[in-house]
Amino acid sequence: MRDQVPRRALQLRSLVTAAQTVQLSLEDVEVPVPERGQVVVRVEAAPINPSDLGLLFAGADMTQATAGGTAARPVVTAPLPPAAARSAATRVGQSLPVGNEGAGTVVAAGASGAGQALLGKVVAVAGGAMYSHYRCVDASACLELPDGARAADGAASFVNPLTALGMVETMRMEGHTALVHTAAASNLGQMLNRLCIEEQIPLVNIVRSPAHAQLLRAAGATWVCDSTSDTFSGDLTEALKATRATLVFDAIGGGPLASRILAAMEAAISVGGTFSRYGSSVHKQVYIYGGLDRGPTELTRSFGMAWGVGGWLVTPFLQKAGPQKVADMRRRVVAGLTTTFVSHYTDEVSLAGALQLDAIAVYGRQATGKKYLIKPADER
């Protein structure tokens, strides 16, 4: 198989410069010869997840981006606002590959049995640097897709599915019995909704438009609250009374929403209770896992003293959960690849296509229903 693999191929790179810009380009890099336990995957599909955009754009103002380079090797340059430049100080001058996950065909393998067994198979990988024509990884990092599954089906096998499963598992580990999710109409949100329906976990979906509320209701969601509605506070409190949810996963981060949810939880908990000067003793937790609103989180602290707000990421969660639980989760994802854990894409692009300003203008907005799939193999 090695003869099929070129010695060099393209890889998407993000470089923060000393001039406080980010520069996106396709670099010609060596394709490694796989060592004993390794395989080379021809990347055929890799999603652009919200969690890729931080590394990709480095917080740059992409509305100011300019295009350069050639059609086959485009270069996009955009300025970093001062706060982004400070955050990105430690990566100045480092040309970084991007792409948390993807899938493709194993086209070369080292001598190990595990590697050889994967030759010709379609696998999913969460190895980073997946916006590449070829990616050399440990065979053990590969999730073999079922017979007949396309790379596009398995491209998003890790980030969203393990995040959804991780939210449910965190709920159980920390003693909660129901969930609240914001930006709930996202690909991840729709997945969490299907998962919670399957597991009979009460889920309060918070969305930001009537259309998104409709989308989730059509998908079987019982509790959907539209934060743009005049009746939002009351709707939310009713949903919280009914579900007794005390755990929130929040993709928005900035603004008063986390605080409003905590206050509504406290109101739902306190119904019919007696006065306590420090509020209820029921712990209410918000985990912020995204930053659709980059502004400050504003907490009014009008919800007693038994509360917490913190950051949450799937990777540290998986480390805490341990290898056995993670293996269970991976099996479950493969079984539900085209059902519970399916992803939908607005558009498919090549690596060069991902560096077109009009594409960036769409997928960079992180808007619901605007998800891109990169298909690097299509352009070689």
Place this chain on the structure above:
Amino acid sequence: MRDQVPRRALQLRSLVTAAQTVQLSLEDVEVPVPERGQVVVRVEAAPINPSDLGLLFAGADMTQATAGGTAARPVVTAPLPPAAARSAATRVGQSLPVGNEGAGTVVAAGASGAGQALLGKVVAVAGGAMYSHYRCVDASACLELPDGARAADGAASFVNPLTALGMVETMRMEGHTALVHTAAASNLGQMLNRLCIEEQIPLVNIVRSPAHAQLLRAAGATWVCDSTSDTFSGDLTEALKATRATLVFDAIGGGPLASRILAAMEAAISVGGTFSRYGSSVHKQVYIYGGLDRGPTELTRSFGMAWGVGGWLVTPFLQKAGPQKVADMRRRVVAGLTTTFVSHYTDEVSLAGALQLDAIAVYGRQATGKKYLIKPADER
């Protein structure tokens, strides 16, 4: 002894009315005859702690307070802003006693040996309703003071000492090795400073004036950062680099301070490290235990994803720590009553004196060095 105890005596009360006011008064209440395991304490000293003011004032605007009643039975009335009225909705119409802790002489006891053994002793009690002439409590709730100790010495034996010890214990239980404390020149802050010096725990004291910085340095503090200084951010980062502190106890609550400390911690942790798109993996925690600034907490989230902010109260902490640890802590407090755990008061007032507008204007501000001690026994 029972003959010495009147059948009725005065007790300070706080009442939220349906007209959205708080009304403070002295009510004539029955002094219970102690049951078998109970004692009656003649309250001789009770501090006005910041943690008493929430129940006392119910969030009212005390600058708008008006005085009524008589010299012996003053009545103070103040309006509740709308947010405070909402928070206090469940206590409308309930006349609530106030005063978390205090000390005095046991003047009557039930038949139990434990109660009888306390007759004539000076004890400290954290029973609530301590702004009273007499308070009937379980003998087991009494902390006997050492021979020769005055009630004033033991009046604040619980809230601040157990809070300071609880902060240190929380640090150990959650795997941190150093502390940051805001409003660090408070009575509690000075106590925590003495305790950390004794235990050789690195403590970063954050204060809000040069005078308070001086006060703490004079008390032996190594790390003092004045948030009103131009060099605050740099000073704080240096102190955090030196101490490796990753846990904050914050009495202020509102505004950007918690966020600034988290950002400085992340900067101190990340020195010399390589770029990580999600920041360091070191967990940084802020516990908000007070609300000197009632405005919203503003979190910029510029400190990676390994962080948490939450409420912290000493009572749930003690429940988590368990009776054995609490007994150890109480012994330790008694041993250090006039040294490590000493409190200082600006002024002493009677129950009626505590309801004078000029006194409220001073102790209601929660300013450092403006702490009042109520001495109910002085006015009978």
